[in-house]
Amino acid sequence: FGSSCCRLKFHPGCGSRVRQGQNPSRLLVQTHPMDCPLGTFIGQETSLIEVLNARVPASLELQDGSVFHGFSFGLEKSTTGEVVFNTGMVGYPESLTDPSYAGQILVITFPLVGNYGVPAEGRDPLGLLSSFESDQIHVKAVVVSDHSWEGSHYTSRTSLNRWLHQHGIPGIYGVDTRAVTKLIRNHGALLGKLLVQSDATNSALQFEDPNLTNLVASVSRREKETFSPPDGEVDDHTYMTSIGQDVVASGAPEKHWHILAVDCGIKNNIIRYLVYRLRLKVTVVPWDYDFTQDEFDGLFISNGPGDPQMCFKTVDHVRTVMQQRPRLPIFGICLGNQILALAAGASTYKMKFGNRGMNQPCIDMRTTRCYITSQNHGFAVDSKSLPPGWMPLMVNANDGSNEGIIHHQRPWFSVQFHPEACAGPTDTSFLFSQFVRNISEPMYTGVTTIPCSMPPIYHKVLVLGSGGLTIGQAGEFDYSGSQAIKALRESGITSIVINPNVATVQTSWGLADRVYFLPVTPDFVEQIIKRERPDGIMVTFGGQTALNCAVELEERGVFQENGVQVLGTPIKAIITTEDRELFAKAVETCGYKVAESACCSSVNEAVAAAAKIGYPVLVRAAFALGGLGSGFCANPEELRSLVQVSLAHSSQVIVDKSLKGWKELEYEVVRDANDNCITVCNME
Structure with a gap:
């Protein structure tokens, strides 16, 4: 009765043991958790129908x-x-x-x-x-x-x-x-x-309707409580979620600054983050506590449930502090974003269904960077109601709702999401660093400018197609290429496609403006460039064939000679990823290592490389479709036989150390010019 419940001989959801009784139509329950419906039949013979009927x-x-x-x-x-x-x-x-x-x-x-x-x-x-x-x-x-x-x-x-x-x-x-x-x-x-x-x-x-009551009053602590950083080093993995960026080193001072945190429903991980990661002394006070006369170095407004309008006392206290101490740093999270907006004079509204989850994309309006965030809220700030001096800091990329506000001159800002949740996992940790820097450097004002750049306008773009496909080969390049052609059409750009396969989506009637049914080779592509005079070319939608062709055209100087701009992945990046030695050097600059390998152009070189690396080895043809001319070799005889086949498809073979027995995790990531990254898929 459910994917995690009863099976005839074993109940995987609870580790029970159930066997067939003396009567073939009955089950004998031997062991079972008492809180599961089967638990009421321990030591008895029963039927599946009786078990199902035991559920409430x-x-x-x-x-x-x-x-x-x-x-x-x-x-x-x-x-x-x-x-x-x-x-x-x-x-x-x-x-x-x-x-x-x-x-x-x-x-x-x-x-x-x-x-x-x-x-x-x-x-x-x-x-x-x-x-x-x-x-x-x-x-x-x-x-x-x-x-x-x-x-x-x-x-x-x-x-x-x-x-x-x-x-x-x-x-x-x-x-x-x-x-x-x-x-x-x-x-x-x-x-x-x-x-x-x-x-x-x-x-x-x-x-x-719970929103008609003051939910914050029901979850906020009743008494003031102070948390101080412990002496000595702290094991972050014990107290915090996994995070790679050291926020402390990027902004936290030597002294323990004193933060007053308003508990509107503050989460434990926020307190741990402020105390352990930022080394701050944190005094947490109830939602209705009057902190206007207290001494502290920064004000933090926490998350919480319900309608922010119910937190009228908190809003009044924040507004008073903003008027009396205009240089006091203020940072709000989730409900704190709405409370800060109300204190500034803006308004809030109830969303249709709210944003609750771990993968909400938010765009920083100062840099256009997009961050993956964790959220839980049903109300939002009306950005149009922000008074002069305030501006939206973040915007939700899905629904366009407000995700943060910031003051132009004062050290006041807030976000609607939870930066301590590490959904990125380090995407928005800089917000805490900015808050601490506002405290440690009172005259500091963060100024971010977007470089003024006018993207070039393209009128005609050549797309190198996916080429011939046979049964058993993946058609992802045909799919992605057809999407690129549709995008060009929507942008009003003329699309020229070269593809020798008439049976592809890319070459469908009416999709591209012009199609050349010719092989994707350097000579044919060069002739089409001189005839059509495109001002841009896309080379990543034709698989390995198109990449090889583009690399050779770049080496010939065809693109530069004809004024054709390569759109998308630069040729230099293609060469770096395709050349094993260059790729290994690039990975090493990031502090990582790749499996031991060697690039060879002859059978004897491959045998010598395998002897140095140690058998078994993995042999792959360079600059070729995945799997073409590749395989595992356990001895020199197998290696010689396979390398001869591989060199028939490519001028170079790659001999890798075999990683059989290791789990391989593969992520395909797309990155744009603003360093926004999207994982398209992952595999094990």
Whole structure:
């Protein structure tokens, strides 16, 4: 009954043992967790139907009348709240304990949740729970497609089901979470009720909008609390998520500056980041604490749940500090972005369904750099309402909503996302460094300018096509090339395609402006360039054949002679990646190493190289399609035979050290001129 539940002889979701009983139609349950439906039948013979009937039915009812049926897990009780969704694949212990989810029924879109269990509730030297964002679960309920009754991870100490039950949180599984998410996406955030059949209070339960209450007051600490950096070195991996950039070295001073952090629902990792990574003394105060007369070096406004308009006391206190101490650095995160905007005189609004997930793209308006961020909010700042002196700092690349604000002259700024979450994983750590520098250098004003450059206008572009394709060969170049041609057409640029294969998408009637059914060779391409006089050429959509052709044309000086600009990947970069020795040197400059290899142009050179590297070796033809003339060789005889074949396809072969037995992770990354990177795909 579910991908992580019962099987005839083994129940992988919880590590149980179930065998066939004396009656072939019955099952004998030998061992099983008690919180799983099978656990009620330990030592008994039962049928799969009886096991299925042991589940407690539950349903998710939405305000628009939609009903989704499933089964209860966690605590068997009914509840109500605002239904929202999170697109993260992992991180459910952190999400469920995030105070920003207070009052909400969380739909987790990943199909299987709980497969790595829940870690122990141990505390770090600051007294904070080391693996969670707060001391309790803040969601009203959890909605999943399926969940694992037992976790499999070295840090796991309990299951998701038992953890929810211990904290009094209900859940429902067996729900089509994709359908729920699409409904919310189209309709907007909806109020919902999770109804458990065994709960007698179902009939009296009414829809309740949590945003009509002051959620911040319910999650904020009641007393002021101070955290100081420990003496000596700190193991960042113990207290922080993985991060490579040393923020401390890029801006933190020797003395421990004193930060006052307003707790609107502050996450544990934010406190750890400020104290451990930035070495700051942090005093955390309740949301309604009057800090206008306190002494501190910088003001931090935390994340939190609900409508920022409910935090009127915090807004008033921030506004007073801005008026009394205009040189005091202020930094806000998530709800802190909205509070700072309200204090400045701007307005906020409720979003259709909010941004909640780990891969929200945000564009820095000062540099046009795009960053991958972690977010959890249902309200946003209206950028059009910002008063004079303020400007948008970040903008969401998906929906265009505000992701941060900054003052032109004052050291005040905030972001809507969570830079401490390390979604990038180091994308936005510079924001903390900027905050510390605002404190340590009072006269510092960060000024960023975008170099003025007018991109050249192209009228006609030549596209080197994918060439001949046979059965078994990948057609990704034909697909990507056809997309490039469509993009050229949308931009009003004339496209010329050279491709010898009539049976490709690139050569479809009406797609390109002109098609030459000729081989992609240097001589033919040069003739077409002289005839068509294009001002640009695309060489990366024709596979290895087009790359080889482009390299030779560059060496001949054809592009420079005819005024043709290579668009996309420069020829120099192509040569560097194709030449094994140049590639190895380039990788070494980044501090990494590649497998030992050698480039050879004859059989004898290959034999000598293999003897030096050691068998087995991997032989590949250079400047050729992947797999062409390649293979593993365990001895000189196999090597001589394969190299002769490889040299028939290429003038050079590459002899690599065999890495059989190692796991290979491959990422294909695209980068633009602004250093924005996108991982197109990854493989193991």
